[in-house]
Amino acid sequence: MKIQELIDKTRFTVINAGSDTGRNISKPYCCDLLSIAMSSAPADGIWFTVMANLNTLAVAALTDTACVVLCQNTALDENALKKARTEGITVLATELPVFDAALLAYEQLNAADASIPADESQTCRNPETTCDA
Amino acid sequence: MPSLHYEYQVSGDDFTRAGEASSDIKNKLKQMGVSPSAVRKAAIAIYEGEINMVIHAGGGAISVEILPDQIAMELIDHGPGIADIGLAMQEGYSTAPDAVRSLGFGAGMGLPNMKKYSDEMTITSRVGEGTTVSMVVRFE
Ligand SMILES: Nc1ncnc2c1ncn2[C@@H]1O[C@H](COP(=O)(O)OP(=O)(O)OP(=O)(O)O)[C@@H](O)[C@H]1O
Ligand SMILES: [Mg+2]
Numbered sequence: 001m002k003i004q005e006l007i008d009k010t011r012f013t014v015i016n017a018g019s020d021t022g023r024n025i026s027k028p029y030c031c032d033l034l035s036i037a038m039s040s041a042p043a044d045g046i047w048f049t050v051m052a053n054l055n056t057l058a059v060a061a062l063t064d065t066a067c068v069v070l071c072q073n074t075a076l077d078e079n080a081l082k083k084a085r086t087e088g089i090t091v092l093a094t095e096l097p098v099f100d101a102a103l104l105a106y107e108q109l110n111a112a113d114a115s116i117p118a119d120e121s122q123t124c125r126n127p128e129t130t131c132d133a
Numbered sequence: 134m135p136s137l138h139y140e141y142q143v144s145g146d147d148f149t150r151a152g153e154a155s156s157d158i159k160n161k162l163k164q165m166g167v168s169p170s171a172v173r174k175a176a177i178a179i180y181e182g183e184i185n186m187v188i189h190a191g192g193g194a195i196s197v198e199i200l201p202d203q204i205a206m207e208l209i210d211h212g213p214g215i216a217d218i219g220l221a222m223q224e225g226y227s228t229a230p231d232a233v234r235s236l237g238f239g240a241g242m243g244l245p246n247m248k249k250y251s252d253e254m255t256i257t258s259r260v261g262e263g264t265t266v267s268m269v270v271r272f273e
Contacts, residue, residue: 034240035181039242053236053237055148055151055184061156062155062156062180
């Protein structure tokens with residue numbers, strides 16, 4: 001699933017769109033300690049954390065994380081926002097706690113995987129559309 | 134390809150710039166067509182060393198040499214030194230102060246990450262004089 005599709009489905013707030021919202025997401029990852037995230041954050045992952053600062057973004061960039069989701073309304077300061085912009089990192093936010101936010105994304109990622117053929121999933125991109133069937 | 138040499142100064146307690154050397158090296162290696170896994174290993178290794186110099190040693194200097202088949206990194210600081218390197222290398226051991234823990238540091242995983250992601254690593258340190266960390270990551 002692409003970042004933009006996930007944004008459409010989850011309604012996470014866009015803090016910084018980043019340079020490539022057409023990028024594919026591999027899997028969700030949750031962690032708040034930077035050197036643990038540094039060694040385990042999956043490439044192209046979507047990283048859920050409450051640790052909203054410059055160093056989070058540095059780790060995201062170095063691990064090739066596709067997108068950072070700041071949970072429970074944690075906010076970036078001005079410096080960190082600047083880094084997100086210059087590095088083109090996609091940063092989203094939600095009021096949900098880390099687990100709930102990651103679960104929501106996980107469900108959407110799985111649902112997207114299950115929908116075949118890929119072209120048809122485009123019809124469900126609009127979150128207003130019900131596509132339970 | 135000839136060998137390429139780069140130097141970086143890392144200032145102490147400046148978290149707004151910490152990570153600059155590692156992201157610069159990462160971009161350079163990428164442009165040279167080094168495999169993504171080797172780029173990731175080198176970037177992690179330098180970043181952790183860079184942050185350690187900021188947090189624990191009041192800054193320092195990084196010198197990097199890139200050869201066709203490997204990158205060699207040397208991180209030199211004149212901070213307090215490490216009394217017991219074996220202890221410092223243990224996963225979970227950290228003396229990071231609360232102020233930096235609240236930024237997400239202090240898991241005690243930086244040195245173990247450097248060991249894990251580099252192909253060679255040596256630390257020499259003298260209490261009161263400083264620490265030198267040398268690492269090599271091979272491209273394969
Ligand atoms: N350059 C250095 N100078 C002095 N002491 C150091 C240096 N690098 C590491 N240390 C010591 O070794 C300990 C372990 O370092 P390590 O990088 O593994 O963990 P950390 O920096 O405390 O936390 P983390 O890296 O997980 O955020 C540090 O807490 C510190 O006491
Ligand atoms: Mg460290």
